[in-house]
Amino acid sequence: MWLGLFTVDVLLAQSPQACDCLIKGTVKDRETGQAIVGAILIVEGTNRNGITDAEGRYKIDKLCQGNYTIECKIIGYKTVKASVSLVHSAEEDINLTEEEVHLQDVEITAHRVQSSLSQKTISLEGKALEQNQGQTLGDALKVLNGVTLLQTGASIAKPVIHGLHSNRILIMNNGIRQEGQQWGSEHAPEIDPFVAKRVTVVQGASGVRYGSDAIGGVILVEPDELPKHSKISGEANMAAFSNGRMGVISGTLQGGIANWKGWAWRIQGTLKNGGNIRTPDYFLANTGVKEHNFSLTAGYRNAKVGAEIFYSQFHTNIGIFSGSHIGSTSDLLNVIKNGEPFIKADFEREIERPNQLINHDLLKGKAFYNIGANRLTWTFGRQFNRRAEYDLHGPQAATKPALLFRLTTYTSDLIFEHAPIKGAINGQIGLSGLYQYNFTDGRPLIPDFDQTNIGMFLIERWVRNQWELEAGLRYDWRKLDIFKFVGSALSPRQHQFSSWSGTLGSVWNATEALSMRVNLGSAWRPPSPNELYSKGVHHGAAAYEEGNDQMQPETAYNLIGSIDYNRKQWQVEVGVYHNLIQNYIYLKPQAEPILTVRGAFPYFKYVQTNASFTGVDVDTRWEIIPKKLTHTAKISYLKAYDLQEKGYLVLIPANRIENTLKYNWTQVGKWENLYLSLTHLWAAQQKRVPPNSDFVDPPAAYHLWSVLIGGDWNKSIGWSLTAQNLLDAAYRDYLNRFRYYSLEQGRNISLRIKWNF
């Protein structure tokens, strides 16, 4: 992901005639220093606008005196806004010349974004990201409206966007599709959130730009751009949590190379160590986590070319709560009946079996070449994911994982962004390839496989005055070779899938305060190897699951619209979506159970249906006392429906409402930007579930309170103190698999300190 910085040199005109002022300047990409051609500049609240010419220059005249916000946008960059004061001049000189006007440099950080303009995106960056660092990537993301978590205890959390998760959302880690074993509900993203300076959620199907799996949305994990200067700088982060007595330290060091203009580097690393998690009533045995991660980046760039190499390693050892280890359906029914774990533990840091040992390596290379105003970018990635799951069973378990997956993925993307046509049409054409192979050892679950994917896409966008239109098309082809064994004889199988994806969207900036966007997008997902070939008991879920090798790809058609109203003390954003998924794959309960040596297990088969996900997200922000007291609310409503069976779907997040009251102080001595906030979350009980689909009814609704105090000290140190689940409420969440076995974690007080140097 490339981050750019516009330098907008704003020339302020002064004129006695109230409406004869002028703003002019140039727009540059700070990353490359190159002039940006075709950027649109809109003066909010007026009908005046301009477009940058071949030298990146623009001029907007006939403006009245006053304070303005100018908005600068161009495809591929995040829209930026700058405040400009057109001040009155004492001189009565009507003939304006550049020398006479007051020059004001406005620097605005702008990010080159990969997402569609007409799709709703929400980002977590700066303070908002820092306040949620230290736990998993999912824990940081869940503060965003429309994002919930699918959990296996407290340490394994997968993000859910608009009710979809796992293989139905895509994570772009530093511009590379994250390829772990996403199909598993207990397989969390193998990403160190401290690498990210910004995490963005693109809501809705985004198959054109990102390819397969982007059915529910995309999560973009983006590090900062490499520094421009040779001075060494960095940051140190520390987070301590009372629950699990978890400590996390993370540091970054970066700089350039003296006398080597354009070269830059960064090293980053994180250590995490936590012990048993505590619910309000008891500790959960074997719920510790240990993590050590690092990343290295080096790069060179000038106005014409640039290249960057990134390497990261992620290692984690996650203890799986011993009380969740069940051998049979009767074990599960017994613990549900008991209402709490049979074996209580004390605090312990040691991780025993069962546990997961996960390594993820990523090597990424990226290069760009500017040919005039055209740009060619090549991105290459190699990932190696090793997931070892250790069981409790038998003496062999001590040395050998019950399940071992080794997944290697190569990705390569070539993107050509063309120069604006007639100053209004921008676009890109891309070619992307993926080659992947997997080895599974141990318990039969998914076969070894090998797959190749080739995709081509084109996206064009047209911007004019208040209107932006975009359209795109993509074609993907995938070949999947399965190495299935019948006894010890290899019985290979081959599947070929192909699909078209499309996107059509529009943004209408109706007035200064009101904008609307609507997008119709599609995405596809070929069935994953477990949906095709799994056959066996899913331990922990106490279910016998069987795949179907005749499965067809899923196709999603997603209509998403949002209205954004932003006026003085009020900001309201309403997003509405309807996602129709054809051939939606799910596990359907069968009438007869499967009898095994561990007793009878409920029998589920992977089948396909048509499903719809319809929902509304509302975000409001009200400055009750300007710059002091703010109220924010997030409301999320979702209804998922099986259109063929005329019933509900399982594991859909319940509706929720969150209210936050925040008070800001500007300064108390060396303490600056102080704030105190109080948040209340209400999550409803999920009542829309199919009958007889679960061992127990979805848990009751719950209320959670949390408090946050924070600020900066002496400019270089940021700190915050948080109490999550302040009242130590005993509750369970429907999307946590451990709801059967235990309560959710109790009060958790955390202290975060960040030092910039």
Place this chain on the structure above:
Amino acid sequence: MNRLHFSWALALVLTLALVTSCKKEEPAPEDENELITTVRLKFTENGTTTTQTFDWKDLDGEGGSAPTIASVGLKTNRNYKLEVEFLNESVTPVDNITEEIKEEADEHLVVVIPQPAGLLTYTYDDKDSRNYPIGLTGKIVTTSAATGTIQVQLRHQPPVGGVPVKNGTATPGSDDANVTFNVVVAP
């Protein structure tokens, strides 16, 4: 090293990354360690040496063909010795898991539950190092004629946080095996 060399080094690293992609191993069949295919009940009437053997058997593991379950036939008013064995017969040679259970007797317990309760009485006849029963050997006493079932559970009860949890009851741990035999007690 000058700038030019460094650029070349970077290009080389990128190329190497591409080239190293070629090494790859051959796919191999999965092997499930610790599969129990067979639960064997061996009844020996006191004072005799004849042993009756009844098997619960699922040679292809979970799913596939359904398990075959022998029906247990016992005589009224007798005393039997009951030995329970656990085998993996899907491999050659057959893996006798009973031996592993004996080695880890402190974290295993075999539970035998007759249904109805008056079908027969079962008592343990072996002990682990902490004086708790194991259940690989037990005694059965039959009285009047009846039909019913016996459920045989192998409980795996490993220590939690280094603390032993086995306490002689079925409660701690999880099922390694949980099978049910039909039983006929007749004169």
